[in-house]
Amino acid sequence: MPFLLSPIEAGPSLPRILVINPNATITFTEGMQRSLSPSPDIALDFYNPSYPAAPYSIEGVYDSVTSAAGCLEELKPQLGRWSGFVVACFSNHPLTEALRELTSSPVTSILSAPLLLASNLGSRVGILTTSPRWVPLLTHDIHALHLSPLCAAGVVSSGLSVLDLEHLPRERVMQTLTKMAKDELEVSRQADVIVLGCGGMVGLDREIKAVCREGMVVIDPVVAGVEVCGSLVRMRLQTGKLGIYAQS
Amino acid sequence: MPFLLSPIEAGPSLPRILVINPNATITFTEGMQRSLSPSPDIALDFYNPSYPAAPYSIEGVYDSVTSAAGCLEELKPQLGRWSGFVVACFSNHPLTEALRELTSSPVTSILSAPLLLASNLGSRVGILTTSPRWVPLLTHDIHALHLSPLCAAGVVSSGLSVLDLEHLPRERVMQTLTKMAKDELEVSRQADVIVLGCGGMVGLDREIKAVCREGMVVIDPVVAGVEVCGSLVRMRLQTGKLGIYAQS
Amino acid sequence: MPFLLSPIEAGPSLPRILVINPNATITFTEGMQRSLSPSPDIALDFYNPSYPAAPYSIEGVYDSVTSAAGCLEELKPQLGRWSGFVVACFSNHPLTEALRELTSSPVTSILSAPLLLASNLGSRVGILTTSPRWVPLLTHDIHALHLSPLCAAGVVSSGLSVLDLEHLPRERVMQTLTKMAKDELEVSRQADVIVLGCGGMVGLDREIKAVCREGMVVIDPVVAGVEVCGSLVRMRLQTGKLGIYAQS
Amino acid sequence: MPFLLSPIEAGPSLPRILVINPNATITFTEGMQRSLSPSPDIALDFYNPSYPAAPYSIEGVYDSVTSAAGCLEELKPQLGRWSGFVVACFSNHPLTEALRELTSSPVTSILSAPLLLASNLGSRVGILTTSPRWVPLLTHDIHALHLSPLCAAGVVSSGLSVLDLEHLPRERVMQTLTKMAKDELEVSRQADVIVLGCGGMVGLDREIKAVCREGMVVIDPVVAGVEVCGSLVRMRLQTGKLGIYAQS
Amino acid sequence: MPFLLSPIEAGPSLPRILVINPNATITFTEGMQRSLSPSPDIALDFYNPSYPAAPYSIEGVYDSVTSAAGCLEELKPQLGRWSGFVVACFSNHPLTEALRELTSSPVTSILSAPLLLASNLGSRVGILTTSPRWVPLLTHDIHALHLSPLCAAGVVSSGLSVLDLEHLPRERVMQTLTKMAKDELEVSRQADVIVLGCGGMVGLDREIKAVCREGMVVIDPVVAGVEVCGSLVRMRLQTGKLGIYAQS
Amino acid sequence: MPFLLSPIEAGPSLPRILVINPNATITFTEGMQRSLSPSPDIALDFYNPSYPAAPYSIEGVYDSVTSAAGCLEELKPQLGRWSGFVVACFSNHPLTEALRELTSSPVTSILSAPLLLASNLGSRVGILTTSPRWVPLLTHDIHALHLSPLCAAGVVSSGLSVLDLEHLPRERVMQTLTKMAKDELEVSRQADVIVLGCGGMVGLDREIKAVCREGMVVIDPVVAGVEVCGSLVRMRLQTGKLGIYAQS
Incomplete structure (x- = not known):
């Protein structure tokens, strides 16, 4: 239905x-x-x-x-x-x-709305997405939309598939996502804004922000x-x- | 005050x-x-x-x-x-x-907010600004903000200075602006979205839209x-x- | 069937x-x-x-x-x-x-194959396509494929719809296409290679080449x-x- | 002769x-x-x-x-x-x-032909070349040809000079090339297509492909x-x- | 005064x-x-x-x-x-x-003068600047000036603030700067030209060049x-x- | 000799x-x-x-x-x-x-030196060159050198060959060059700096500047x-x- x-x-x-x-x-x-x-x-x-x-x-x-x-x-x-x-x-x-x-x-x-909003909040926006294959797919899509320069920290895979977000225990999902947000986006890539890169991550922004250093921005793409x-x-x-x- | x-x-x-x-x-x-x-x-x-x-x-x-x-x-x-x-x-x-x-x-x-919104509405966004000098200035600024690809129809000067918007008779102001919107942006440059390029043009969007072909979008930058x-x-x-x- | x-x-x-x-x-x-x-x-x-x-x-x-x-x-x-x-x-x-x-x-x-081949033959490749709407669509697509710099003379509409190619008298189709190839691509835009921009133009390359100045290249995209x-x-x-x- | x-x-x-x-x-x-x-x-x-x-x-x-x-x-x-x-x-x-x-x-x-063909097969093409100096040289050349976006995984040096390909024992040559293809291009740079970056590497594509994960593409530039x-x-x-x- | x-x-x-x-x-x-x-x-x-x-x-x-x-x-x-x-x-x-x-x-x-001169001397110019915040600031500024392609090795922070250059013991300043020039720019980023990225670094070029491999270029921006x-x-x-x- | x-x-x-x-x-x-x-x-x-x-x-x-x-x-x-x-x-x-x-x-x-200097003096630099073929050649070369954004008004041909500069009567040469500088670069392309685009034009800068509107810059490339x-x-x-x- x-x-x-x-x-x-x-x-x-x-x-x-x-x-x-x-x-x-x-x-x-x-x-x-x-x-x-x-x-x-x-x-x-x-x-x-x-x-x-x-x-x-x-x-x-x-x-x-x-x-x-x-x-x-x-x-x-x-x-x-x-x-x-x-x-x-x-x-x-x-x-x-x-x-x-x-x-x-x-x-x-x-995809485009959070990147457009993020451009008001920082200069190194990064995306935390699901499976590795979405890295080249999103890199392509962001370029097609002329938004690559608004996503300077690039796209990072959490290794989780879209349906893992739904089927795995929530604790394990959050552990994986927060680790990648922190280690890969905040520390390695020096992102100052993180966009959650899957519709299925709706509502997870605050928990992910909580593990980052004070001053990080995390954007829920559906909102x-x-x-x-x-x-x-x-x-x-x-x-x-x-x-x-x-x-x- | x-x-x-x-x-x-x-x-x-x-x-x-x-x-x-x-x-x-x-x-x-x-x-x-x-x-x-x-x-x-x-x-x-x-x-x-x-x-x-x-x-x-x-x-x-x-x-x-x-x-x-x-x-x-x-x-x-x-x-x-x-x-x-x-x-x-x-x-x-x-x-x-x-x-x-x-x-x-x-x-x-x-400057950036209307361009970000416009990217949802068309693919050849153009700007109607005031005096000729704002053409190279805005071209520079839009590039600096990484927004040039979101402004494919470029920047057009109306020939009016900022203060002309205030001091000239409103009818003459509107005549000049609508002519440039129509002739230069809609027809010559094939713009499908027009962004009004001066804070002083606040509130003029509907009148300018009215002279364009049905289906044109005109954005008030202050709003x-x-x-x-x-x-x-x-x-x-x-x-x-x-x-x-x-x-x- | x-x-x-x-x-x-x-x-x-x-x-x-x-x-x-x-x-x-x-x-x-x-x-x-x-x-x-x-x-x-x-x-x-x-x-x-x-x-x-x-x-x-x-x-x-x-x-x-x-x-x-x-x-x-x-x-x-x-x-x-x-x-x-x-x-x-x-x-x-x-x-x-x-x-x-x-x-x-x-x-x-x-779309991409003739542009890739054309890059061996000239430096100002242009596309002759059908209806005006294909100009922004193809401009977008060529950018998405990272091929814009291989298409420096851009995309030109012939004004004919895809089905006009089939339904109009062939003589009128060829008149329209050759005029745009000559006037718009060869002369105005200084193209040195023309790619025919519709699957329905298959087989028309030689006739279009014939009206251009000696030394023009015309590419059939299907071939x-x-x-x-x-x-x-x-x-x-x-x-x-x-x-x-x-x-x- | x-x-x-x-x-x-x-x-x-x-x-x-x-x-x-x-x-x-x-x-x-x-x-x-x-x-x-x-x-x-x-x-x-x-x-x-x-x-x-x-x-x-x-x-x-x-x-x-x-x-x-x-x-x-x-x-x-x-x-x-x-x-x-x-x-x-x-x-x-x-x-x-x-x-x-x-x-x-x-x-x-x-140089350009394999990059053009590769663009049909993957989105992160990388080049395996000879001595370190060819990295900046090829980076420059690929940009000059407008092909940088078709070579997203960049250029990797094997450390071998052009004449090493001829004079060193074949086994050592292949060991060096396969290691760089695997470690540097497939793993570190996430290439999905490898272009062999020297005329002297003609005929080595199958051996290099053999060491990579199933699904890698390796292109012989001369062919x-x-x-x-x-x-x-x-x-x-x-x-x-x-x-x-x-x-x- | x-x-x-x-x-x-x-x-x-x-x-x-x-x-x-x-x-x-x-x-x-x-x-x-x-x-x-x-x-x-x-x-x-x-x-x-x-x-x-x-x-x-x-x-x-x-x-x-x-x-x-x-x-x-x-x-x-x-x-x-x-x-x-x-x-x-x-x-x-x-x-x-x-x-x-x-x-x-x-x-x-x-900022722009040393980058313009450097473009005659090498193809991977890098900048050694002061505090970490200057990395995104200078990256932005260099883009705004259309000079990013002339600064391929990017911007590196020494971790020193501008006033540290003045207030810390000179020996410690030089130790920090030479280490970053050598390790980060020469080795990691393969820079072939280093531009000193602060007016307060005037006169330090020769000492920094001395620690690099023979053939490195170091440019004093004020000169x-x-x-x-x-x-x-x-x-x-x-x-x-x-x-x-x-x-x- | x-x-x-x-x-x-x-x-x-x-x-x-x-x-x-x-x-x-x-x-x-x-x-x-x-x-x-x-x-x-x-x-x-x-x-x-x-x-x-x-x-x-x-x-x-x-x-x-x-x-x-x-x-x-x-x-x-x-x-x-x-x-x-x-x-x-x-x-x-x-x-x-x-x-x-x-x-x-x-x-x-x-070629590169005057463009580098010009970037300090204006934002729409244009080049006045010799025969039409130099337009695509120089466009290519300027791109290869990463200088296209520093040459926003592009390259204009005077129609004269290199040797015409030497063999035609000086009066006719100057008439042709000044006309193109004025009509094509200053007026049509809104250049604010003109670079003379041929070694054979050495010494002609002042005469060309004299025909332009007060405030135009003309650069001798050899100097x-x-x-x-x-x-x-x-x-x-x-x-x-x-x-x-x-x-x-």
Whole structure:
């Protein structure tokens, strides 16, 4: 069952943003729902596609294509219901660009939004991601988005797969993540801002910050994606339709 | 008299952001105050330095240095009063980096914030600025901030000086700005997003959008700066203190 | 019915390359088949997906996702039949990366292959593509592939849509294409190599070269994609599996 | 005696490519001849200049200039005999650009050709070269050719000089090369493709691949140079004469 | 008392350059004066601002702004006395750009001048600076000046603060600096040119060179700044006034 | 007869710089000699190779190779006579790098030296060169030297060949050059600094400056090359021998 209800059923006149977890793991979507604070002027809905229309986790381009196709099939007929969209996969997921073509409502990505915010807070931003393969994948994606210079400390793998975040004991997950944040990003790479590099890490920012030296910044990418989308919605900005996102 | 009151005196427990117009022209500050919508969860204060501690407009690096020194002398003793700061000069004004060193509260710039937001809305962002000299100055500043690839349509001068925005008849100002937006950015440079490139252009976005082809995006930089700062404040993110902004 | 007809039924021991036209327009696939010369040591098969599993032409990211998903559903079970693959859409089509993940046989793209070959022949390579929207799309894709410096004269739109190539009278198509090649690429942008920027332009290289000044180079992207794939097959090189294309 | 015969004396109507080893060490040329497989549709000739017109190995720019001048003096009068040229020195050897000026037949370089092919196979290509000095030299050359982003794992020195490849016992050579490929490129730098960085390493690719983890790609640069040149010849593409290679 | 006399009172007709130490530590200024050789055709004057108009050392952007404002207040009325200016702070100090706006006489920076000269002498230039915070600050500044590719070995901190150079025993200072030059720049980063990264390191180049391997180059930034300024003065070149340095 | 005497026979103890015009046109060398002012502390010698060891003008890479080989054959045995060298061809002439390998005395290029100096004077430097072919050649060379960002206004051809500078009536030469400087660089490209892009343009800077708007900067490349070399000689800096210029 792909849809989840919105936690904040504010008045019907509030603009609504749809947070899309593009994999089929509903517990990730629920984690996002729990971690996002209610906003007084924007309502949030949450969605994930069903299996096998989309995979349980996204580990590369093949998964991204399947996931995007699965989401689009379900969402395309009803896109008019939302004033904004957040694609909550930490990658240059093709759903982001596809949605920008299909609707005028603004669409943000949980990969680019935290990097954009981070550029206000430090000069050596680093990303803590899941399995080793995401290092070259994210390096490629960040370059494609012209954001490499905003990510000077690069991408570090925790060695955990996306589904490990869900299935391993939480203590072991946190031990692994905090060790990499501290040793690899803070100490070796001299990062001054850490972006959590997976939608499944939603809500872990404070615990990771706690192990770092005072003054480190840790950013939750899902919250960042929702905040940036909220700004665009509040400013009544829409996707530009005279260039790359023109509808054919 | 440098201080202006906040238009939204919400409850005393709300976090407050200080919007700094770093030149001494109070009518610009008032324009910002008028154009910013009240936010339900953040209060705004407005400030500009007094003349001759700071110049009436900022036309280069010498003016920036004077302006930054003037603002810092007045603001430094009381920085603890705000949870966030917006430096409302459309440049890489040194006050931005200086404030990031002096306080942990996040600081945004009305140059970088609209470019960061715009990257979600189009792929050929262009800037409409004031006098011709701001073209090389902004080109330099945008490069220094690693944002050149997010501003593919470049910087266009309207030929108007900063103070022309204030002193010329509004009709003539709008005629000039809309012509350049249309002819130079939309048509010649194929921009799909236009960022207004001067704090003094606050509130002019809708009129400029109206002359462009349906689907053009026009961004008010002051509103963008306040929105991005608001996001950082809501996320309780602070300036990183382990790298470039460490206090010595 | 998606097709697989090999024009060159050489001995069964020859390695086979599959040329994939990822849209559903069979006449484009037939054009590719007609334009490719038989090779003495490699056999070619041709494929396109059926409608509506894939669109008749690809005009953006949404179409790419649909097209990739459609092709993958049909091809995935039988990938072991080929020693190499050519993705014959002039874009950074996600099928290219997805196939590199799914198989070890080399995969080339008709966007990158002609640019790689062109870098041996000149220093101001330009692309002649179809509708205006492909200009920002291809500019983005070429950057994502790190090939922008190998395409110094940039991308020029002919104003024709992909399907215009098929449906308009050939004379009018050629008039439009040759005019843009000559006026915009050769003269205005000083290109010394022109890459035809659409799979549907297969076989048009000689006519376009004929209108340019002696010494211009015009490259057919489909032939280029097949040649580069053939080189990789002959060298028995396979896709690397220790990094970005590792199977999860 | 500078000329070697072609190993494949196919019919006189076949196009011929000249493989130029631009140093005077004939055993390198013979190694190239042995390692290149006969092609059914293109004949290969091999050449190296005589000493002291050219040095026995090329260790920098002075050697390159001498080598290029020596080759050009001998070859210039007879360039019309070949349909393509391969400059088989792993550097941005000036002979490559000079030949492109002097003839319309395509010219490839064994530095750029394997990097171009490798970009289809992985995203972290690394080079294994000879003496330490070639690290800054090749880093410079690869940048000059706009290929740095296609060589993300950089250049590694084996510590062997070019002539060590010839004079040291083969076992010791292979021990040194395989150790560096494994330890420095595969493990430390996370390369997923290794390009052998010296014409004298022709034919060593399979042995080096054998020590790496399954899935590593190793490219022989001489074979790559010949394959890319063969593609250009088959496509009847010629060097562009309207720009950088115009004859004065 | 901010002014120091010129050591070389050549004839009154000689052009004069003002060397500006923009912090208030007079012993640094005196060190510069001692280390600069008399030139037969250009006279040198030396200046530093007084405390508290400027800080005793510059450790970031806030200090730079204060320092620039302090210097400009004292110097602005008398800029016509000099034919050239050297801003002797190893950073992109805003005084440099401000002076270029205020006068036509050429202005050089001791950050950019040694990097420009070094590009003639090697390909892996590295900088040895003071406290760790200067690493991200200088990395930013060098990028802003478009000089990153001329500084391939990057910036290394010695761990000493600017004032440590003055207050610690000289032996300990030299021990620390030579160790970092040798271990970090020469060995780890393979630098072939070392630029001393602080105005307070004036005159230390020979001692640092002495510990490195024969063939290392060590550049004194203050001498470099004066030499480049001298060249501009001798060539009668002035700051361009048609672009970024136009006076408003 | 390749050698010319030095115009300034100062005391024998003065360091001497050799200015190398690497083509065989002696009148260019004489023009350089006439245009360079005597320096009180450095003596200048002038050299050009003889024909046919080197061509009368350099119009590409083949000419550069011939020219470099011709110069090196004559100069190599006597390099110890000079404390510095200026390669007076406005290109990335291979003689520059070859000399840096062969000697420790500093070597400057009249392509890079004026760009380095210009970076102190403006932010949109442009080059006025000879024939159209030099536009792609110089664009390539400037990139190879990492100097593209210091040449933002790019390269403009005057349409004159190198030898036209010598053979056409001076009035016509100046008319052509001043028109291009004014119309193309000052007006169209908004250059604020113009570098004369040919050794044969030595001494023409003032006339070209005279036609431009007050505040334009025009740089003579030969004078710039000699000034930068003089700085290196005075600072007793030598070519680094631990990296790219190590002697093998």
